[in-house]
Amino acid sequence: QKEVEQNSGPLSVPEGAIASLNCTYSDRGSQSFFWYRQYSGKSPELIMFIYSNGDKEDGRFTAQLNKASQYVSLLIRDSQPSDSATYLCAVDDKIIFGKGTRLHILP
Amino acid sequence: KAGVTQTPRYLIKTRGQQVTLSCSPISGHRSVSWYQQTPGQGLQFLFEYFSETQRNKGNFPGRFSGRQFSNSRSEMNVSTLELGDSALYLCASSLLGGRDSPLHFGNGTRLTVT
Numbered sequence: 001q002k003e004v005e006q007n008s009g010p011l012s013v014p015e016g017a018i019a020s021l022n023c024t025y026s027d028r029g030s031q032s033f034f035w036y037r038q039y040s041g042k043s044p045e046l047i048m049f050i051y052s053n054g055d056k057e058d059g060r061f062t063a064q065l066n067k068a069s070q071y072v073s074l075l076i077r078d079s080q081p082s083d084s085a086t087y088l089c090a091v092d093d094k095i096i097f098g099k100g101t102r103l104h105i106l107p
Numbered sequence: 108k109a110g111v112t113q114t115p116r117y118l119i120k121t122r123g124q125q126v127t128l129s130c131s132p133i134s135g136h137r138s139v140s141w142y143q144q145t146p147g148q149g150l151q152f153l154f155e156y157f158s159e160t161q162r163n164k165g166n167f168p169g170r171f172s173g174r175q176f177s178n179s180r181s182e183m184n185v186s187t188l189e190l191g192d193s194a195l196y197l198c199a200s201s202l203l204g205g206r207d208s209p210l211h212f213g214n215g216t217r218l219t220v221t
Contacts, residue, residue, distance in 0.1 A: 042214075043197055043213060046209045093206055094152070095152045098149070099150075
């Protein structure tokens, strides 16, 4: 049974700081990793996806993948109140999603 | 380009009834996936359709079924509704499905079973 684990939070981060969200996965053969953001009452929207070991940057967002340790992280630099949301992690076919981490940016 | 469209947005049904939800994917997208989202269980995969064929299925009872039409539009049906079926049902489309295709979600259908 494949599993994707996330800390449910809430994770509280001061405005302007770096928010670090983590996701671990059980299937060592997983190849693609996706981060989605979901605002309360809204549907998930894609933030980033990463396939290769290392870092991938897009604006204030950086995804980090470590296949040896089977985790993927999402870093949000210069956190803004508008980043307050639940962040969902998914792998490969997106059949399994983590339950999400609630992020709260403190003004 | 229009996004994923789900109808209706809200539904209220009583136990024992059946319901059909509709999803129109982004133009050109051939894969449509359905998810159930509840506060306790998070996003749970129901099934994926690609070119009118069910390609993957989650661990839901047979009361949950779906289909995809030749224009890639998809419907999901739930028969003999139970109180526990109250949830947000999300449809997502992707270009080809599979590992490398990101999902694009619709706004969801909020189903309440009384």
